Amino acid sequence: MGSGEIPFPSLASLTGREGGADLAAPPGESPVVVLVRPQMAENIGAAARAMANGGLFHLRLVAPRDGWPQAVAWRMASGADRILDAAEVFPDIPSAVADCHRVMGTCPRPRHVIIETLTARAAAGDLRAINAEGQRAAILFGPERAGLTADDLACCDTLIRYPLNPAHMSLNLAQAVMILAYEWWTAEEPTPARVFVTNETHVATKGSLEAFLDRLVSELDACGFLETAHKRPLMVRNLRHWFLRGQVTEQELRTLHGVVTELARGRMVRGRKPDPTPPWADE
Amino acid sequence: MGSGEIPFPSLASLTGREGGADLAAPPGESPVVVLVRPQMAENIGAAARAMANGGLFHLRLVAPRDGWPQAVAWRMASGADRILDAAEVFPDIPSAVADCHRVMGTCPRPRHVIIETLTARAAAGDLRAINAEGQRAAILFGPERAGLTADDLACCDTLIRYPLNPAHMSLNLAQAVMILAYEWWTAEEPTPARVFVTNETHVATKGSLEAFLDRLVSELDACGFLETAHKRPLMVRNLRHWFLRGQVTEQELRTLHGVVTELARGRMVRGRKPDPTPPWADE
Numbered sequence: 001m002g003s004g005e006i007p008f009p010s011l012a013s014l015t016g017r018e019g020g021a022d023l024a025a026p027p028g029e030s031p032v033v034v035l036v037r038p039q040m041a042e043n044i045g046a047a048a049r050a051m052a053n054g055g056l057f058h059l060r061l062v063a064p065r066d067g068w069p070q071a072v073a074w075r076m077a078s079g080a081d082r083i084l085d086a087a088e089v090f091p092d093i094p095s096a097v098a099d100c101h102r103v104m105g106t107c108p109r110p111r112h113v114i115i116e117t118l119t120a121r122a123a124a125g126d127l128r129a130i131n132a133e134g135q136r137a138a139i140l141f142g143p144e145r146a147g148l149t150a151d152d153l154a155c156c157d158t159l160i161r162y163p164l165n166p167a168h169m170s171l172n173l174a175q176a177v178m179i180l181a182y183e184w185w186t187a188e189e190p191t192p193a194r195v196f197v198t199n200e201t202h203v204a205t206k207g208s209l210e211a212f213l214d215r216l217v218s219e220l221d222a223c224g225f226l227e228t229a230h231k232r233p234l235m236v237r238n239l240r241h242w243f244l245r246g247q248v249t250e251q252e253l254r255t256l257h258g259v260v261t262e263l264a265r266g267r268m269v270r271g272r273k274p275d276p277t278p279p280w281a282d283e
Numbered sequence: 284m285g286s287g288e289i290p291f292p293s294l295a296s297l298t299g300r301e302g303g304a305d306l307a308a309p310p311g312e313s314p315v316v317v318l319v320r321p322q323m324a325e326n327i328g329a330a331a332r333a334m335a336n337g338g339l340f341h342l343r344l345v346a347p348r349d350g351w352p353q354a355v356a357w358r359m360a361s362g363a364d365r366i367l368d369a370a371e372v373f374p375d376i377p378s379a380v381a382d383c384h385r386v387m388g389t390c391p392r393p394r395h396v397i398i399e400t401l402t403a404r405a406a407a408g409d410l411r412a413i414n415a416e417g418q419r420a421a422i423l424f425g426p427e428r429a430g431l432t433a434d435d436l437a438c439c440d441t442l443i444r445y446p447l448n449p450a451h452m453s454l455n456l457a458q459a460v461m462i463l464a465y466e467w468w469t470a471e472e473p474t475p476a477r478v479f480v481t482n483e484t485h486v487a488t489k490g491s492l493e494a495f496l497d498r499l500v501s502e503l504d505a506c507g508f509l510e511t512a513h514k515r516p517l518m519v520r521n522l523r524h525w526f527l528r529g530q531v532t533e534q535e536l537r538t539l540h541g542v543v544t545e546l547a548r549g550r551m552v553r554g555r556k557p558d559p560t561p562p563w564a565d566e
Contacts, residue, residue, distance in 0.1 A: 050458065052451040078453045114479055114486065114530050121469070122476035163472040164465065168335040170361045175333065178458050179465055182447065186404070191446040193405035196397055203397065247397050 031137040032058040039065045039144045045076030046174035052080035054181020059087040060096045093155045101135040105156035117159040124183035204253045219264045314420040315341040322348045322427045328359030329457035335363035337464025342370040376438045384418040388439035400442040407466035487536045
């Protein structure tokens, strides 16, 4: 072995089972999800659905309890049929991961062994790097109730532990797959953390907003709302704070101008005294 | 209103429905999850279960299709019964969020309005800050197929959009709740991204490892494995690289010493020639 090669010899060469996995997609595309001894076919379908949401496509099943295929899985898959169609079945973990360079196992509790344990988020980062380097990774998920055994985990070079509420950890299989798929996807998702959506909308300029505020204050003066002289600066400032804090579209601003116009017109038409000072003006 | 107050007036004061929400827990503890027109009671139960995993406890239902309570929800809740027991029902969104200071709505697609849109991760960060400030936040999830309507979203001051695979977005209600609960939890989870678990295990020192390697190389020399003089330095270096890259416990090291001893003894007892050079020594 040359220096720099991965130290674990190919498991296929150890077991004599070369060529165990006939991949439908080239290596390095995305990690392989391996369900170890899954109990219920509905959960396999739900797991496939979770995978699709996060951009994971390769599914392998190790000794599924009820055999494979199981029609009920497709009913739960909600469009992730292709993943189920391509799913491969193996009798044990070594044969399922024979062509993989890295094997990570999910487990809820720390193990009494020396092995690197990552959060799901850190694992996703590593998986992206592994993928980019052209290496193939597998992620093992254990059976619904028991999880992976110590022997199962001995097939792994890394563990993944989801940090979640220790007072109530009841992640089901599909949810566990969902979280990892979500972290895998978001590890390279370019959506900015926060945006203002301005498709097809024109934001009014601050100049237009100031013009509106000037008009509003004039009308309020005219109807006596801002009569209490010593409070006027505070009330005007409050209105400005509130109004200028957000963004207003040009269309919305036209609407607001219309509101002011109509209220003012209504007052003049009715010829009545201004309404009593509203409660919120009383500071 | 004093400067710095949240600009949206209490919806309760607008609708005249004060005191709509009688909270079981003090404000600021954790955000309220609001399921708007949920269709299937199983999904309500599954959502409660997802909430519990991520440390969210307050559930409100707006106009559940089949009414409330529904026994099947408890069957899906897997120990999150308390959340369902305390769930409150409202006829519409304004009454459900009357006591909240912030309302965030989940939606899969960008909307043609000006409103801050956050990823789930950014939303979780904001929710933690909002919580720490003693403000109450609600997160709205829409009905299973249709999602929140434009009118529903008009009750929100912020939108949440999960970045996921646009070619296959089929997040079900419980999964959507799960992701947010997971982000909420991990936003303040102290688990380090990566650890080596060393409970009750003693890692061998480099000195012990060197001593073992020296012994191994001596035995290999004695049996002629490293005979090819010009290759010896490379092979020894490969062995050192591989062996020293990981960590070994003291117990494991004792085992390895035993392996070397037994192999050496077996060779001497059998008095046979050394085995032919194995394939991996051929570089």
